Amino acid sequence: MSxxxxxxxxxxxxFVSPETRQRVAAVATRLGYSPHGAARSLITRTTHALGVLLPDLYGEFFSEIIRGIDHTAQAAGYHILVSSSHDSKDEIDAALRSMRGRVDGMIIMSxxxxxQRTLHALQGSFPVVLLNGGAEANAFDSITIENHEGARAMxxxxxxxxHKRIAMIGGPQRNYDAAERLRGYRTALMESGIAPDESLVVQGDFSELSGHRAVKPLLALERRPTAIFAANDSMAIGALSALHESGMRVPEDVAVAGFDDIPLARYMNPQLSTVHVDIAKLGERAAALLPSSLLQGARPRQQLQLSTTLVIRSSCGGLVS
Amino acid sequence: MSxxxxxxxxxxxxFVSPETRQRVAAVATRLGYSPHGAARSLITRTTHALGVLLPDLYGEFFSEIIRGIDHTAQAAGYHILVSSSHDSKDEIDAALRSMRGRVDGMIIMSxxxxxQRTLHALQGSFPVVLLNGGAEANAFDSITIENHEGARAMxxxxxxxxHKRIAMIGGPQRNYDAAERLRGYRTALMESGIAPDESLVVQGDFSELSGHRAVKPLLALERRPTAIFAANDSMAIGALSALHESGMRVPEDVAVAGFDDIPLARYMNPQLSTVHVDIAKLGERAAALLPSSLLQGARPRQQLQLSTTLVIRSSCGGLVS
DNA sequence: TCGATTACTGAAATCGTTTACAGCGCACTC
DNA sequence: GAGTGCGCTGTAAACGATTTCAGTAATCGA
Incomplete structure (x- = not known):
């Protein structure tokens, strides 16, 4: 047969007669045949794969993102092609090129x-969803976290x-989310008429270690902060451990709060107060946008904002009484 | 030009003359051209992608595995195609089929x-590395953790x-790693002449929640355990939080230990004693095996064991004095 | 000056599918 | 009994690259 x-x-x-269907199926299983993905993609012009570009893979945040993406992607019959550690323009370019013809669309977190300027060139050539994009976000489908509002609320x-002296452990320089969270912190202070004190702002890089390191200079200040707000949970966790090592009690001596609400936040001791972000949903939403844009073709660009909620646990002393 | x-x-x-090279490059950038992955794969019979099949994506363990795989894969010019939540035979079958012609080899953690029996049929048809495989492991390249030795040492x-009454929070039933860790626990007890007490063994499923839940029945025992050994860190963390909620002090009232040494173990309070596994390296090694088997063609199968080391922190009272 | 060599470029086959189109037998209708 | 339609199957042209082979122009040696 042909x-x-x-x-x-x-x-x-x-129309295939039941008996040929039978015969083919039989032979297929006997030979262990299964169709060749690349060949199918070539002619059908669809790969059933989604590209995912992430800056890093370390920590629960990215793990949750991937889990979210994979969850909806899988439900829609898509696989995900992961590529990480792309910070520079060239790396992103290379990754994008190497994915052409291998994926139907891309989720890019940069x-x-x-x-981000690199991305500008991409416009329209390719279905793209931007995760936490900054300036370029409105040139694409995008999803961003309510960073400013969340930080402000906390x-x-x-x-x-x-608390009058609230320190902030900021994220990496040039990072969009980090910048927005810092802005939220400043907004809140300003709104309550507190003069900003730049010695209370320490820069970190979203890693636990950097959170740990940020504590020492803060404790060395003449007028110590009574609260520390970290731009993400990993750094808050690092800070908690550093505070514990220096014999400070949390929340009695210093209150601590984070951002993201990674799964482990509630298992810390004391449990970590944080700004809850449904990280997995961030991934899910992103993955959901792609197939829809593939099917519907040109449609108005969607800009989604993922809302945040305050999760007050014991690390900042519990609810306001 | 053609x-x-x-x-x-x-x-x-x-041999291409420099000037044609120039011209082509110029036109390529002007048109934003980049070659079509599927088409290349079809003729070159190589995809520069590695398939990764995981049972789940939740938690730092898998996150680290993926990170490790991606790290070496990327260095070797490979991308990774991820597919998760494959427990049943049929799901694994489907995932394998859908990856044919899309990847050059697969890393399977099942x-x-x-x-595992499903995998038997795969033999030889495809470069495969098994992660934490059980019985079938020696039919493939494989890497396993020294589960038995690690648990025994702890x-x-x-x-x-x-400690005389040591409880164990076990992993999922039918899970290879979990079974081996439980076996190591029993070996150690037997070696020291302690009669096994099955009421001290509670079953979990590797999740934090299950670790949390496992504590209550243990505390309800007439003769409480003085130490709890969880088959992985997530469950140990869950147990820590449950113990804290019930007012038990760790390690004074109950010692706690885990397995895996996920990054957050050392940030817990008290810091979690655990059996260190270089999880990322597990992934790295796996990824390193594949390209080598692709290049060298038939070579003797490799069975690697990843060694474990004891990391004693404060959750079990520190080092033996 | 002519053949041989060299350096480059183009034509065409190939990879393994999908799919439009054509072909073929058979039943049905008038 | 011829025409029509239907149900099924095969032929062949794509898809977009790689690669072999052949062809062409320039250079070189004799």
Whole structure:
């Protein structure tokens, strides 16, 4: 029998007599045959794969993102092709090129503000969803976290608890999310009429280690902060461990809060107060945008914002009474 | 100019005059051209992608595995195609089929002992590396963790600290790693002449929640355990938080130990004692095996064992004095 | 000046599918 | 009994690259 018939059997399409169907299926299992993905992609012009470009893979944040993406992608019959550690323009370029013809669309998380300019060239050539994009976000489908609002809310909560000197451990320079969270912190302070004190802002890089390191200079200050707000949970966790090592009690001596609400935040001791972000959903939404844009073709660009909620646990002293 | 020339330019091969090379490059950038992955794969019979099949994506363990795989894969010029939540035989079958012609080889982690039989059929048809495989491991290249030795060492340490009633929170049923760790626990007890007490063994499923839940029945026992050994860190963390909630002090009232040494173990309070596994290296090694087997063709199968080391922190009371 | 060599470029086959189109037998209708 | 339609199957042209082979122009040696 001919290849055409086999193809028809495999796609369960058109008119194939039950008996040929049988025969083909039998032979296929006997030979362990399964169709060749690349060949199919070539002619059908669809790969059933989604490209995912991430700056890094370390930590629960990215793990959750991938899990979210994979979850909806898999449900829609897509696989995901992962590529990480792309900060610079050239790396992103290379990754994008190497993915052409291998994926139907891409989810790109490139919080580095510099690197975003690269993306500009992409416009329209390819279905793209931007995760946490900055300036370029509105040139594509995009999803961003309510960074500013979330940070503002958390700092307001700390203020409401009576804290006057609130330190911030910021994220990497040139990182969009980090910048927005810092802005939220400043907004809240300004709104309550507190003069900004730049010695209270220490720069980190979103890693636990950097959170750990940030504590020492803060404790060395003449007028110590009574609360520390970290731009993400990993750094908050690092800070917690550093505070513990220096014999400070949390929240009695220093209150601590983070951002993201990674799964482990609630298992810390004391449990970590944080700004909850449904990280997995961030990934899910992103993955959901792609197939829809593939099917519907040109449609208005969607800009989604993922809302945040305050999760007050014991590390900042609990709810305001 | 012809497609052949363009191809030659792109692959930097053969004799192309510098000026044509120039012209082609210029036009390529002007048109934003980049070669079509599927088409290349079809003729070159190589995809520069590695398939990764995981049972789940939740938690730092898998995150680290992926990170390790991606790290060496990327260095070798490979991307990774991820597919998760494959427990049953049929799911694994489907995933394998859908990856044919899309990847050059696969890394499969299928700790479920049942599902392993599916893999048997794969033999030789495809470069495969098994992660934490059980019975089928020696039919493929494989890497396993020294589960038995690691668990045994940790339990011996607890015994050396004077603990007589050591509880174990086990992993999922039918899971290879979990079974081996439980076996190591039993070996250590037997070696020190302690009669096994099955009421001290609670089953979990590797999740934090299950670790949390496992604590209650243990505390309800007439003769409470003085130490709890969890089959992985996530469950140990869950247990820590449950113990804290019930007002138990760690390590004074109950010592706690885990397995895996996920990055956050040392940031817990108290810091979690655990059996260190270089999880990322597990992934790296796996990824390193594949390209080598692709290049060298038939070579003797390799069975690697990843060694473990004891990391004693404060959650079990520190080093034996 | 002519053949041989060299350096480059183009034509065409190939990879393994999908799919439009054509062909073929058979039943049905008038 | 011829024409029509239907149900099924095979032929062949794509898809977009790589690669072999052949062809052409320039250079060189004799």
């Amino acid at each position: 290849v055409a018939t086999v193809s028809r059997v495999w796609n369960e399409a058109a 919080p580095d503000l510099e690197a 700092v307001r909560h700390l203020l409401a608890r009576g | 497609v052949a020339t363009v191809s030659r330019v792109w692959n930097e091969a053969a 700790p479920d002992l049942e599902a 339990v011996r340490h607890l015994l050396a600290r004077g």
